[in-house]
Amino acid sequence: MMNTADTKTQAQADTSAPIAHIKPLQDTPQRRRILHRLHSRPSVRGSLLALAVLILLVLIAPFFAPQNPYDLLALNIMDGRLPPGSEHMDGWTYWLGTDSQGRDMLSAILYGLRISLMVGLSAVLISTLIGSIAGLLAAYKGGWVDTLVMRLVDFILGFPTILVALVLLAVLGRGVDKVIIALVIVQWAHYARIMRGRALQERRKEYIEAAQNLGFPTWRIMMVHLLPNCMGPIMVFATIQIATAIALEATLSFLGVGVPITEPSLGLLISSGFEYLLSGDYWISIFPGIALLLLILSINIVGDRLRTSLDPRH
Numbered sequence: 001m002m003n004t005a006d007t008k009t010q011a012q013a014d015t016s017a018p019i020a021h022i023k024p025l026q027d028t029p030q031r032r033r034i035l036h037r038l039h040s041r042p043s044v045r046g047s048l049l050a051l052a053v054l055i056l057l058v059l060i061a062p063f064f065a066p067q068n069p070y071d072l073l074a075l076n077i078m079d080g081r082l083p084p085g086s087e088h089m090d091g092w093t094y095w096l097g098t099d100s101q102g103r104d105m106l107s108a109i110l111y112g113l114r115i116s117l118m119v120g121l122s123a124v125l126i127s128t129l130i131g132s133i134a135g136l137l138a139a140y141k142g143g144w145v146d147t148l149v150m151r152l153v154d155f156i157l158g159f160p161t162i163l164v165a166l167v168l169l170a171v172l173g174r175g176v177d178k179v180i181i182a183l184v185i186v187q188w189a190h191y192a193r194i195m196r197g198r199a200l201q202e203r204r205k206e207y208i209e210a211a212q213n214l215g216f217p218t219w220r221i222m223m224v225h226l227l228p229n230c231m232g233p234i235m236v237f238a239t240i241q242i243a244t245a246i247a248l249e250a251t252l253s254f255l256g257v258g259v260p261i262t263e264p265s266l267g268l269l270i271s272s273g274f275e276y277l278l279s280g281d282y283w284i285s286i287f288p289g290i291a292l293l294l295l296i297l298s299i300n301i302v303g304d305r306l307r308t309s310l311d312p313r314h
Contacts, residue, residue, distance in 0.1 A: 065107035123183035131191025139199030240303035
């Protein structure tokens with residue numbers, strides 16, 4: 001029979017086992033339910049597949065595209081406005097035709113998708129970072145900090161997004177980096193408002209009060225304890241905002257104030273072929289429009305389903 005001392009020694013050894021080896025089994029069913037909800041609809045599965053194919057084509061564009069549409073020396077204006085299926089003198093085929101500058105439309109669409117995704121992802125990441133920090137500070141500090149941040153948010157959200165972006169690009173000029181800056185300025189306020197609302201709810205909970213009573217520094221309470229518990233709604237909103245940023249960039253480029261004409265995005269490709277629609281050269285605008293529609297629609301469907309799967313009310 002085991003004596004009392006051996007029992008205490010074994011209990012202490014069991015309780016001193018490394019916590020790192022304990023697996024969070026309680027989170028596994030929730031993750032499985034979320035994944036099941038995401039894959040339960042054919043539209044979501046199709047959107048994920050389309051999005052994966054588009055991202056793969058973007059990654060292999062330099063190796064897959066038959067032409068570099070941004071290399072002006074490789075363009076021949078004599079090949080302009082060729083219909084789909086036309087053959088190049090070197091033997092390869094313009095499967096989607098060419099635009100007025102002689103760009104292969106397939107290559108231009110692949111490179112345009114790269115710009116659209118880069119602008120959308122970069123703008124959303126920077127906006128999420130700035131807006132989350134601003135909203136977190138406003139909720140935790142309160143007082144004049146909260147008033148200053150939220151009045152600035154109200155000021156930005158009080159103007160139409162496209163109008164503010166047009167004014168900013170008129171001042172900054174054209175360029176991919178300028179478009180990203182303009183999108184960040186008009187989008188960070190949304191994240192700040194969402195983060196503030198979520199942080200105000202979490203700030204009243206016991207674990208924040210316990211951290212304050214233990215004397216933890218403010219930055220640790222905000223970044224280590226408060227921020228991770230507020231990122232759920234932000235991540236869902238950011239997923240949907242990627243499509244919004246891509247659509248806004250395409251609109252600005254269509255209006256002629258976005259990316260430069262030497263590096264056309266999907267919006268600029270649509271704009272360059274708009275004047276030829278009535279003359280029968282439909283492919284210059286239609287094919288980039290289909291690619292843009294497929295990209296935005298796929299992201300929106302996945303983001304909306306993700307929001308529904310994470311919402312307890314559903």
